[in-house]
Amino acid sequence: MPELPEVEVIRQGIAPMLIARTIIRVKSSGLALRLPIPRTKIERYIKDQPITAVRRRAKYLLVNMANNAALIIHLGMTGRLGMFRADQSPAPHDHLCCLLDNGLELRFNDTRRFGSIQVLPPDSDEGHFFAALGPEPLGDDFTVDYMQNRAGKRRQPLKNFLMNSHVVAGIGNIYANEITFAASISPTRTVNKISRREWQTIITSTREILQKAIAAGGSTISDFINAGGKPGYFQLQLRVYGRAGEPCPICGTAIEKTSMAGRATFWCHHCQH
DNA sequence: AAACACCCCTGCGGGC
């Protein structure tokens, strides 16, 4: 369940090991992820090209190549990236293995195959690929004006709105729960009834929680070799997610669990309005 | 247009 902070930590971990390296051989499981693995495009545009950058947009990782092609990786629910020595035996659910010119192998492992691997050919329009995505929550475009405009007269509950990647990118179920709790606003509140002041609180809480999670992950993942995507991330204390029936860390009231848009929702009825 | 339901997939844990 990597969300934005986890993807960012993985990016920071693998970037130094990938930049200036070249993928010289690729193996895949033959099983499709959410999309089929584009073997032909990988061979044509990705292989034998020096890697120039490893970036992130929302929960997508972008591996940029010297020919201006890009490999776009999404981890879905259970996706992991790890660096291994080439002689280490592959694990179950390894779906793509990229051998580098230094003998290390980048492996994408995904039990449930909700992830995806895509290729942007050289000089294709990256902006177009991400056109439907809302702003980065840690970027300058995530503002009170923007959120209030997007909310408009919509009567969608706040939590569902925060999880809508077309509104703001990269916030999944776990952090949506934590954000509404930190902002002391009910996840069920309809967004047309949220004040400017409350939007400011939501934005501030979002940034704080995501940045804290990134910092916690960054401090716990020190060695990506053999890590295999070992979660270094959930060191961040989750205050409501997964804590149904436990006392609210602020007031002691039992945390409630409900379902919203088919997703587990945890909140404190006393603290969040 | 907005807000849903549904689907893809596997592993795990609870209940019986």
Added chain:
DNA sequence: TGCCCGCAGGGGTGTT
């Protein structure tokens, strides 16, 4: 003990 079922949730598509 073993089996069945519900649940976990990102993101795309389809429906009302």
